[in-house]
Amino acid sequence: MGVTCDDTAMDGLTRTGEGRYASTSAEATQALGELLGALLGEGDLVILTGDLGAGKTQFTKGVARALGCADDVTSPTFNIMAVHRGETLDLYHFDLYRLDNADQLGDAGVLDVAGVEGASLVEWGEAFADDLGDERLDVAISRAPVEGGAEPARTVEVRGAGVRGAELAAALDAAVAGSVG
Secondary structure (H helix, E strand, O other), rough: OOOOOOHHHHHHHEEOOOEEEOOOOOHHHHHHHHHHHHHOOOOOEEEOOOOOOOOHHHHHHHHHHHOOOOOOOOOOOOEEEEEEOOOOOOOEEEEOOOOOOOOHHHHHOOOHHHOOOOEEEEEHHHHHHHHHOOOOOEEEEEEEOOOOOOOOEEEEEEEEEHHHHHHHHHHHHHHHHHHHH
16 A cells, blocks of 8 residues: 655654654644554554644554555544554554553453554553563654644654664654655
8 A cells, every 4th residue: 555645744744853753733643654554564563652632543544544444543542452454454553541550451452462463553552562562663742732722733753662663763764754855
């Protein structure tokens, strides 16, 4: 599945340093996710960190679009896991916000899938990163404070853990650099 980011979404995305990006809109955050989605393979694990409303689900929507997932992507807060069937790869989308300890990962089925089948994106997974695996991509999204109802600017920082995580981080950085000029 090719990346189909439109030019207006890409206009809102800037590479500010190696593994560091600025996004000025939800569409730009989705475009960054779409660039990553085009790089993901079977068993890849991505841990998404950020406060409520930071853009984790927007990023995931872009990943899902790149994988050819047709269904709507929302945060699976109450279900813990949502499976999105893709044309090229299935996406396992986790939200661990409600989990208190690592023992609950097994009960929720997270350990059966994350990092094993399809591509896994785990929101609120930073507390469980060591339990989920050494080979992963860590994506931290933060937003700048805004006044009024304006869309907040976001900073996205990407860091690879392990060999595969480092490969994904480098490939995403190259894809962003090639897409935004």
